[in-house]
Amino acid sequence: AFAPPSAARIEVVPVDAGLKETALACQAAAWGAPPPAQARFRKEVELDLAQPDRGARYFLAYLDGRPAGTGSYLHLDGFAHFSGSAVLSGCRRQGVYRELILARMADLRAQGVPLATNHCVSTTSAPICRDLGFRKVGAFEVLQWTPPA
DSSP states (O other), rough: OOOOOOOTTEEEEETTTTTTHHHHHHHHHHHHHHHHHHHHHHHHHHHHHHHHGGEEEEEEEEETTTEEEEEEEEEOSSEEEEEEEEOOOGTTTTTHHHHHHHHHHHHHHTOOOOOOOOOOOOHHOOOOHHHOOOOOOOOOOOOOOOOOO
């Protein structure tokens, strides 16, 4: 039982070919992604948009009519995994992330998908997702290795 969207200032729409560039620019700015990462993600999005049977779906959130954040999911066998969540720094703490979660849940619900998973940061997205009905089923560490010079 997910709460209905509450932020009248926020609109979340599916990304199609016409919104691809806006969504990619918003995500790159929100993540601070370097050009090689942007190029790699662009290829992935273009492939997913050209082949919808791959199960990926992308969303763009607007705050007061301006691009504010992105989110996506990958529909796998019987469930979906959320990814690609990114909100521009000036748009945070205004409900954008929450509305991106709710829009993806509504989209999945309309398809009859019974389960969604999400990786959350314990201090930012996890409390929002818990408030929306997600429950913790595990934890993992993100480790980084930098090769010696």
